[in-house]
Amino acid sequence: MKSVLSALYDGELHPAEQYTPQIKEYWEIRQRNRRHYRDFTESLRKLNPPLDKRFIQILDEQIDELPYELSQMFADGFRLGARLMLEVLQDNSYTQGTGSTAE
Numbered sequence: 001m002k003s004v005l006s007a008l009y010d011g012e013l014h015p016a017e018q019y020t021p022q023i024k025e026y027w028e029i030r031q032r033n034r035r036h037y038r039d040f041t042e043s044l045r046k047l048n049p050p051l052d053k054r055f056i057q058i059l060d061e062q063i064d065e066l067p068y069e070l071s072q073m074f075a076d077g078f079r080l081g082a083r084l085m086l087e088v089l090q091d092n093s094y095t096q097g098t099g100s101t102a103e
Contacts, residue, residue: 015074016067 007013021027037059044052 016071 002010002012004013041052041056044055
């Protein structure tokens with residue numbers, strides 16, 4: 001089996017493209033939000049047609065920022081995980097006094 005680092009380097013891993021939330025509540029909320037969005041834009045179209053286009057434009061602008069937020073969250077989470085691993089690997093307090101030696 002190929003190492004994760006090799007697969008990442010070779011372009012075989014695409015974490016941002018492969019991530020899908022698995023939480024049931026997420027999918028329920030997402031479906032409800034899409035239904036509300038559709039219903040609201042239909043109502044706007046009937047009341048004042050220019051408003052629906054402006055509303056969709058505003059939402060699209062908000063959606064455009066999501067990839068940046070998710071990217072930063074991924075990077076921050078990865079850094080936190082790496083710091084945790086460094087701390088675990090460098091911490092000798094668990095072996096002191098037990099007769100064990102850290103390598």
